[in-house]
Amino acid sequence: MPVAIDKYQEIRTHLDACKVSLIAVSKTKPKEDIQELYALGQRDFGENYVQELVEKEAVLAKDIQWHFIGHLQSNKVKYIAPFIYLIHGVDSFKLLVEINKQATKNNRVISVLLQVHIAKEETKFGMDAEELNAALEGASSLSNIKIIGLMGMASFSDDPLVVQPEFTYLNGLFQTHGKRKTDNIDFAVLSMGMSGDYQLAIENGSNMVRIGSLLFGARNYNK
Numbered sequence: 001m002p003v004a005i006d007k008y009q010e011i012r013t014h015l016d017a018c019k020v021s022l023i024a025v026s027k028t029k030p031k032e033d034i035q036e037l038y039a040l041g042q043r044d045f046g047e048n049y050v051q052e053l054v055e056k057e058a059v060l061a062k063d064i065q066w067h068f069i070g071h072l073q074s075n076k077v078k079y080i081a082p083f084i085y086l087i088h089g090v091d092s093f094k095l096l097v098e099i100n101k102q103a104t105k106n107n108r109v110i111s112v113l114l115q116v117h118i119a120k121e122e123t124k125f126g127m128d129a130e131e132l133n134a135a136l137e138g139a140s141s142l143s144n145i146k147i148i149g150l151m152g153m154a155s156f157s158d159d160p161l162v163v164q165p166e167f168t169y170l171n172g173l174f175q176t177h178g179k180r181k182t183d184n185i186d187f188a189v190l191s192m193g194m195s196g197d198y199q200l201a202i203e204n205g206s207n208m209v210r211i212g213s214l215l216f217g218a219r220n221y222n223k
């Protein structure tokens, strides 16, 4: 399926008007699709799989800002640490420590978002409110990371009565912990909303959305 250029322009115009960042989620899609949106000015792309991301980064334009939005295993942080722009799905303190270690090795400060579990489904990763609090408390010694906000994935449902309270809850945590400013905690980003729910997410405080299938078409995992 070709890249939905018209849809991209439409979404982009809308998001620019409300000052919301767009991450184009290109997982499983070929580099040609990324280049098509790059040519239109898109610079932020999101990927879920380390190996796929590393392969794409090696051959695509160096001014792309790569976002890791999947579940990141500690033993794979080293592969993306040299170049990653923002890691969205940090769901444990252990992972935060490893990112700090690899960032130090690379002489970088890596920006991260802590992922909060907001969906009903068991399968979605993320911290609960208590773990979030503990991670923020513990982060003060980690000088090569910068925690710039929160990320969450709502339930897979098109019922706003299910999804909306989840977004509201995450926005509440974002507001509360946003008051906590330290050398390496400075909240600016609330990453929530995907193809099916991004408008609702924005209405409920999101300022960064991660959109894949609306731009690149449905994904085929069987190729």
Ligand SMILES: *Cc1c(COP(=O)(O)O)cnc(C)c1O
Pocket (backbone or CB within 6 Å): 025, 027, 048, 069, 070, 153, 193, 194, 195, 196, 210, 211, 212, 213, 214
């Ligand atoms: C795949 C993915 C997206 C994009 O999903 P679409 O429904 O295709 O827009 C957004 N966020 C995360 C964390 C994802 O894994």
